[in-house]
Amino acid sequence: MANRKDVAKLAGVSEATVSRVLNGIGPMKESTRQRVMAAAKQLNYELNAIAANFARGRSGxxxxxxxxxxxxxxxxxxxxxxxxxxxxxxxxxxxxxxxxxxxxxxxxxxxxxxxxxxxxxxxxxxxxxxxxxxxxxxxxxxxxxxxxxxxxxxxxxxxICSVATNHEQGSYEAVKHLIHNGYRRIGFINGSLQYSNSTDRLAGYSKAIQEAGIPYDASIVYQGNYSRTSGRRVANSVYEDLHKLDALFVANDRMAIGLIQGLREKGVQLPEQLAIVGFDDSDAASMTEPQLTTVKVPFxxxxxxxxxxxxxxxxxxxxxxxxxxxxxxxxxxxxxxxxxxxxxxxxxx
Amino acid sequence: MANRKDVAKLAGVSEATVSRVLNGIGPMKESTRQRVMAAAKQLNYELNAIAANFARGRSGxxxxxxxxxxxxxxxxxxxxxxxxxxxxxxxxxxxxxxxxxxxxxxxxxxxxxxxxxxxxxxxxxxxxxxxxxxxxxxxxxxxxxxxxxxxxxxxxxxxICSVATNHEQGSYEAVKHLIHNGYRRIGFINGSLQYSNSTDRLAGYSKAIQEAGIPYDASIVYQGNYSRTSGRRVANSVYEDLHKLDALFVANDRMAIGLIQGLREKGVQLPEQLAIVGFDDSDAASMTEPQLTTVKVPFxxxxxxxxxxxxxxxxxxxxxxxxxxxxxxxxxxxxxxxxxxxxxxxxxx
The missing domain is CATH 3.40.50.2300 (Response regulator)
Incomplete structure (x- = not known):
């Protein structure tokens, strides 16, 4: 019985190309595809992807x-x-x-x-x-x-293998930027602490204010869940706390956008009354009014x-x-x- | 040799549950999973998903x-x-x-x-x-x-089976809304005509203006490619044509957002100088300034x-x-x- 090598030889292509054609893994030049199919047919060879993968222990x-x-x-x-x-x-x-x-x-x-x-x-x-x-x-x-x-x-x-981004460092730099520009009363809206990157962001925020001699104030650390709706919800608490806030660091752009929308509806002037920094640099960050300063993550x-x-x-x-x-x-x-x-x-x- | 039915019986679950556990298709209660695994082990039964799928001609x-x-x-x-x-x-x-x-x-x-x-x-x-x-x-x-x-x-x-949305009707209603509100000089920014929904939108636009006795003017029908960048690019032509435009229907929100950003940078007052309607009702439609009137598509x-x-x-x-x-x-x-x-x-x- 003919094998893949025979088909490759007759079609004048590599064995890998034969596999790709017969497994329907694109893209593939139409002329190549037809040559391989003709060769396979002539040799009565048809690869069944699942059978073949099973044999070599691969799913593709x-x-x-x-x-x-x-x-x-x-x-x-x-x-x-x-x-x-x-x-x-x-x-x-x-x-x-x-x-x-x-x-x-x-x-x-x-x-x-x-x-x-x-x-x-x-x-x-x-x-x-x-x-x-x-x-x-x-x-x-x-x-x-x-x-x-x-x-x-x-x-x-x-x-276990991992790929991550440096959330602590990113948060630290964002808050440090606010401090360098004269803000002292800097609040934080975090996402759920069940994610390690939420705890990392909290660590970065804490480190930056601590270095600047600013005491940690739990009453201006708010809890959202990374959704826009949760940002809108937190806007109510932030509005009541405006007298003790100069700036807010927000753990993702979605919450920051919900916050901005909620505060604008209440007539808060941004950034004059409250400076805001987000996290992610999503598409939407450049669509808000004012456009969002944020931490770009290479997702x-x-x-x-x-x-x-x-x-x-x-x-x-x-x-x-x-x-x-x-x-x-x-x-x-x-x-x-x-x-x-x-x-x-x-x-x- | 034991089969799936035997495992199901011993574990006290359905055959489908046995398959799902052994194929790793979640979610599954941990207690159920363990019961199935114990039964399979006791009966020396192990299903290999690929082999089994191959046998029944299904990949899952x-x-x-x-x-x-x-x-x-x-x-x-x-x-x-x-x-x-x-x-x-x-x-x-x-x-x-x-x-x-x-x-x-x-x-x-x-x-x-x-x-x-x-x-x-x-x-x-x-x-x-x-x-x-x-x-x-x-x-x-x-x-x-x-x-x-x-x-x-x-x-x-x-x-061939198809699921689609009524792009012609949606476009027709959008343009008709503009006409009902007194606009007569209504331009159109379309995406590439290689997609049937682009030609459908053109048909809806044409039908609405024709019904209102407004002649089709090719000089205010613009071409983008559904990207935000292309909307920004078209903003230059639109800016030059402002004297002959009251309103613009744009074939998707991304292009409309690029257009709005481009026109605002040139100091155009929106919607006072130009009314705009988009298409899609993406998340971003409610983030722009002014917020975008658009055609919601149930994607x-x-x-x-x-x-x-x-x-x-x-x-x-x-x-x-x-x-x-x-x-x-x-x-x-x-x-x-x-x-x-x-x-x-x-x-x-």
Whole structure:
């Protein structure tokens, strides 16, 4: 019986091209496709992707495990859409499919059987939190040395690949910028503390005010949940506290935008009465009035790098188990617009 | 040898639950998972998902084929992110995986082999255009009666399942609203005509002005490419043509937002000097100054419905080939904000 090598030889292409054509992994020149199909037909050779993948223990898919968040249009948030964009670019370049799977954060997700059953060859975990169920799922993984990468969430003491951004440093620089420009009474709106990047942002905020000799005031540290609605809700408390606030650092742009909309409706002059700095540098940050000063996070690049590192890992070595986990930390960048009430050349640092 | 039924019986759960546990398709109660795993172990039964899927000719995945668009962060556009959100919700509810595959619009994508090689059980095509390569890919499909649904793009004469929105009607109502409010010199910024929804919007615009006895003036019909940058670029031409324009209908919100930003930078008073209506009702529409009047498109719902109909189709019948293709057309809704210079109770219709 003819094999893939025979088909490649007859069609005058590489074996990889034969696989891609027969597995429907695009893109592919139409003339090449037809040549391969003709050769396969002539040799009575038809590769069934699942059978072939089963035989070699590969699915041809990178898995991405996403949380199920009630009422949130996941793909419409800057965070998930940009990371997925970067993952998509890298996956496409390597001819892989991108298999999205949803987990319920209340349940312990079984990553191991995802591999055991060969649905994916490697896997990226997005939006993981420090909930006990998620911690337990990760603990089960840690011993297995599977090609899994956790994005933007730290699990202390567990040795799993990760790609993250420096939330503490980014927050520290944002708050320091406000201090350098004369603000002293600086509040903070954080997201849920079940995410390590929320605690990191709090650490960055605390470090900056502490260095400047400003005491930590819990009454101007507010709690949102990273949604625009929660920013609008917090606007009510902020409005009542305006007498004790000069500036606010907000843990993501969505909440900052909700806050701005809520305060503008109450007639608050921005940035004159309150300076605001967001976090993310989403598209919308340049659409608000005033435009939002914010901390740019390289989400797209994080997705791309995590994917490339994972796919390189599984393709270059049959012994991925022997490689130590990788840990990447990418830098943020402060983007100065109008909402912080300062302009670039006032920067004194 | 024990089979799935035996495991289900011993664990006291359904066979479907056994499959879901062993295939790692979450969510699943931890206690249930452990009971199934214990039963499978006791009976020496381990299902390999790929082998099992191969045997029954199912992958457990819904495929979504996306275009490769240079420089566009696909998942960060309202259009793709909302449709994918709706697809994701339906896929998750049915315990399927969502396999994203990228096609190069210049190449003829081989949908048929995607099924033949059992990578997907059903497939949704997003962002298809009327390019000859895409038309050819669809023609190859049409004869096969595969469970494929094309989203929001019409292929005249081909009998393939589709879910779309009524772009012509939505555009007609938007322009009619402007006419009812006294505007006569109404321009139009369209996207690329390679998409059938662009030609539909042009038809809706033309119908509305024609009914009002307003002659079609090609010099105030502008061409963008659905990006914010293209809206900014068109702002230059619009600025020069301000003397012959009262209002502009813009084929999507992104271009409208770029236009607004470009015109505001030139000091144009909006909506006083120019009324603007967008299309989509993206998140950003309520963030601009003035807030954007726009045509709401139920993208999320379109994705959900297409997925549910496809998955029901393949699960209820072994003879899906015998079912005629479905065609859904969902309605749009005019959302009146500030940018059109009118308020709701001025509506005279």
């Amino acid at each position: 898919n990178l898995g991405v495990v996403l949380p199920t968040l009630p009422k949130v249009h996941l793909f419409s948030t800057h965070y998930f859409s940009e990371i997925l964009g970067g993952i998509g670019e890298a996956v496409r370049a390597k001819g892989y499919g991108l298999l999205l799977l949803f987990r319920d954060p209340e349940e312990v997700f079984d990553y191991v059987s995802l591999f055991r059953t060969q649905r994916v060859d490697a896997c990226i975990v997005l939006g993981a939190s420090a909930l006990p169920t998620e911690r337990e799922a990760m603990e089960r993984l840690a011993g297995e040395n599977l090609p899994i990468c956790v994005m933007d969430q730290r699990f202390e003491g567990l040795n 797209y690049e994080m997705g791309r790098q995590a994917t490339e590192r994972l796919l390189t890992r599984i393709s270059t070595s049959e012994h991925e188990n022997e490689q130590p986990p990788f840990h990447e930390i990418l830098d943020t960048q402060l983007i100065i617009r109008k909402s912080c009430g300062t302009v670039k050349d006032q920067l004194t640092q | 995945n819904l495929g979504v084929v996306l275009p490769t668009l240079p420089k566009v962060h696909l998942f960060s556009t309202h259009y793709f992110s909302e449709i994918l959100g709706g697809i994701g919700e339906a896929v998750r509810a049915k315990g399927y995986g969502l396999l994203l595959l990228f096609r190069d619009p210049e190449e003829v994508f081989d949908y048929v082999s995607l099924f033949r090689t059992q990578r997907v059980d059903a497939c949704i095509v997003l962002g298809a255009s009327a390019l000859p390569t895409e038309r050819e890919a669809m023609e190859r499909l049409a004869g096969e009666n595969l469970p494929i649904c094309v989203m929001d793009q019409r292929f005249e004469g081909l009998n 999320y719902e379109m994705g959900r419905q297409a997925t549910e109909r496809l998955l029901t189709r393949i699960s209820t019948s072994e003879h899906e080939n015998e079912q005629p293709p479905f065609h859904e057309i969902l309605d749009t809704q005019l959302i009146i904000r500030k940018s059109c210079g009118t308020v709701k109770d001025q509506l005279t219709q």
